[in-house]
Amino acid sequence: MSDPNPTGGDKPDELAGTEQPFVQHLMELRDRMIKAVIAIGIAAGILALFPGPGALYDLMAAPLVASLPKGATLIATNVISPFVVPIKILFMAAFMIALPVVLYQVWAFVAPGLYSHEKKLVMPLVISSTLLFFIGVAFSYYVVFGQVFSFIQSFAPKSITAAPDIEEYLNFVLGMFLAFGLAFEVPIAVILLVRMGVLSVAQLREYRGYFWVGAAIATALVTPPDAGSMIMLLMVVGGLYEVGIVAAQLFIKNTQAPDAETNAAKP
Numbered sequence: 027m028s029d030p031n032p033t034g035g036d037k038p039d040e041l042a043g044t045e046q047p048f049v050q051h052l053m054e055l056r057d058r059m060i061k062a063v064i065a066i067g068i069a070a071g072i073l074a075l076f077p078g079p080g081a082l083y084d085l086m087a088a089p090l091v092a093s094l095p096k097g098a099t100l101i102a103t104n105v106i107s108p109f110v111v112p113i114k115i116l117f118m119a120a121f122m123i124a125l126p127v128v129l130y131q132v133w134a135f136v137a138p139g140l141y142s143h144e145k146k147l148v149m150p151l152v153i154s155s156t157l158l159f160f161i162g163v164a165f166s167y168y169v170v171f172g173q174v175f176s177f178i179q180s181f182a183p184k185s186i187t188a189a190p191d192i193e194e195y196l197n198f199v200l201g202m203f204l205a206f207g208l209a210f211e212v213p214i215a216v217i218l219l220v221r222m223g224v225l226s227v228a229q230l231r232e233y234r235g236y237f238w239v240g241a242a243i244a245t246a247l248v249t250p251p252d253a254g255s256m257i258m259l260l261m262v263v264g265g266l267y268e269v270g271i272v273a274a275q276l277f278i279k280n281t282q283a284p285d286a287e288t289n290a291a292k293p
Contacts, residue, residue: 058131065127070120079112082119083192086199089171093179094188101189111192118200122163125156147221147277155214158266162210163203165262170206173255205248209263216270217277227278230271237267 073082087100102108121128129152137145182188219225225233238260245259 055135058135062124062128062131065124066117066120069123070117073116073120073123079116082115083112086115086167087192087195089167090175090190090195093172093175095179098188100192100195102193103191104193107191107193111196114196122160129156150277151214151217155211158210158214159207162207165210166202166206169258170202170255177255206259209244209248209259210266212263212266213270213273216267217274220274220278227271227275230274234267238264241267 073079077085091099102111104110133149133152137148179188216230220227220230241263242260245256245263248259
């Protein structure tokens with residue numbers, strides 16, 4: 027009879043028993059995705075009842091409507107846009123409200139495979155990145171939109187009646203929300219670059235001038251041709267870069283592996 031283990035010895039087959047744990051991981055991933063979708067669905071259901079899809083769109087369009095000439099409104103050039111666009115806004119708002127639950131499900135899925143010092147790093151980054159993204163979205167809505175739309179309308183000839191399309195406005199708003207939300211993630215990007223060893227804190231300080239030049243070019247491309255809003259965003263992004271350098275030092279100090287801490291303590 028042939029040897030079931032051709033390599034000899036008592037060494038077990040490395041592939042034996044690996045199917046069940048993998049299936050269990052898939053089942054856990056499925057369950058956590060379902061929980062995330064349920065959280066988004068619950069948020070969407072609440073928003074559908076109050077304030078409702080139409081009111082949500084009115085809220086999003088308020089900065090633009092306030093800058094339009096008296097009596098001017100947004101228009102719908104597509105037959106189904108008055109229904110589809112508010113529904114899109116509804117689910118976008120529901121996703122943002124349920125984002126902490128979604129991120130928690132991601133965290134709960136990956137946390138068992140992390141070391142204790144890595145867990146110290148991940149959870150604060152998840153929370154801070156979520157808050158920073160929300161702050162970036164709020165900054166674009168409450169600060170940037172008013173200046174941008176007023177600047178655009180100031181250049182409009184009197185012979186033109188402004189009547190923006192609701193779907194085009196939605197695409198513009200989503201792009202601005204994404205751009206400013208990601209811009210406010212600069213400290214998180216700085217921390218990750220240092221934590222992964224791509225750059226050191228000393229190099230970040232050394233490259234500060236290059237960052238400011240790159241940030242100036244990026245803000246000029248993202249923002250409309252308005253010097254005020256461009257300078258404002260540049261100051262915010264630059265300030266966040268400096269915050270990221272300080273935060274990176276603190277994270278590296280408090281999330282070292284135990285052996286790294288021991289070696290660092292040795293003379």
